[in-house]
Amino acid sequence: MTKARSSLISVDATPYYHCVSRCVRRSFLCGYDEQAQQSYEHRRTWIEHRLLALAGAFCIDVCAYAIMSNHYHLVLHINADKAKSLTQREVVERWLAFHQGPSLIHRFIQGDSLSEAQSEQCGEIIEVWRERLMSISWFMRLLNQHIASEANREDKCTGHFWEGRFKSQALLDEKALAAAMAYVDLNPIRAAIAATPETSDFTSVKARINAIENDKTATEGLFPFVGNPRENMPEGIPFRLMDYLELVDWTGRQCREDKRGQIDSRTPEILNRLGFDSAEWLDVYKHAEKGTLIGTESSIKGALSLLGRKRLCGFRLPAS
Known part of the structure; x- marks a missing residue:
């Protein structure tokens, strides 16, 4: 049964959300359609440009994104304080x-x-x-409507381009945020269309790596990493960038078919801070898109009333 958007998105419950939109037609959103012998690669640029332009206008920050052949993933942050200060x-x-x-x-x-x-x-x-300006629904509407119109014009057709509404998943704590971001950034590797994070085109992780290689202190259009939680915390993602990149690289190595069961002895320090052991993390990572809520049991219990729900639901992460 379709849930009301108010029971899926509430800034009082969490400002972080994992969103997914999928193409309704068999034809590709992006990539190369072998059957039609036609490339749609240029549409990735449409989405990336529109996404970052909207982020510049809305009070919605982009933490992670991956643009795939028939769908795309986003991890978004609702910046309510910025909206109120305008x-x-x-x-x-x-x-x-x-x-x-x-x-x-x-x-x-x-x-x-x-x-x-x-x-x-x-x-x-x-x-x-x-x-x-701080509504994910309006943000996604302006993103999807624009891409649908451009694609329909190019395909010389009419009708729906996207599957119904976008899917949203509330990320209730740091563990959930890290799992969703890594899941999104590693989508091309899981789909076997990229070998490493730095070769994963049209992903936020590649954009962040490119910024480092070009000696930039921040990645244009993306919510910055600001380090581990502390007093007088600046606005941004509560991890160190290099810790996160190490986590993504390590996780990407483990999810390869030829590496199954072979866990690198040097696991990233960020897993210890988040309270995961390596086996728990890989299990969480594999199921990161499951359910409409993701967090520890205590985080989920605390969010239920804010989201207008009564039953304990969602994908539960191990407690620290």
């Missing part, structure tokens, strides 16, 4: 980057004289837009 003009400028907007708002932006009633109406519209 001025009215900033909200309008961000929203109008992707929408026309009513004439009244354009008059507001131009500094025209408005009546008290008109000013009040502007304020109401802007507050609706502020809420939408």
Whole structure:
């Protein structure tokens, strides 16, 4: 049974979500269709550009992404504090980057004289837009509608391009966040279309590695890694980047068919901090897309009321 979006996404429960959209047609979203003898590789660029452009306007941060042949994965962070701190003009400028907007708002932006009633109406519209700027549903709508329109135009057809609604999975704690991000970044390796993270095209992990190789301190358009939790924590993903890259590389080696059962003796330190042993981590990683909630039992119990649920559900991670 389809669940209401309000029972799947609540910033009070967690700001982090794993989202997946799949193509409804047999024809490819991206990649090369052997049967049709046609390449759709250029569509990966469409998605990547649109994704990062939306992230620049919305108060939604991109933690991880992987663009595959008939679907894509995202790990998103709802930045409610940023949305609340925006001025009215900033909200309008961000929203109008992707929408026309009513004439009244354009008059507001131009500094025209408005009546008290008109000013009040502007304020109401802007507050609706502020809420939408931190809505994953609106973010995904603008991403998917744009790609569907471009693909339908190119394919010279009409109709649905995506399978119904996107799938969302609440990531309730650090363990869940690390598992989902690694799962997303390693999708091309699991699908046997890339051998290493640095050769995994159209993934966030490759983008981050490229930034390091180009001596950049941050990866443009992606939520930064800010180190382990501490006092006066800056805004960002609560891991060290090099720890995460080591974890992704190590996990990628273990998920190869010819490496099954052969665990490297030097497991990444980040697993110890998160409270995993190597066998537990690999089991969690393999099942990271299971269920609509992922977290330790205590995290899931704490989120149920915030998501309007009563029954203990979701994929449970081992406690520390």
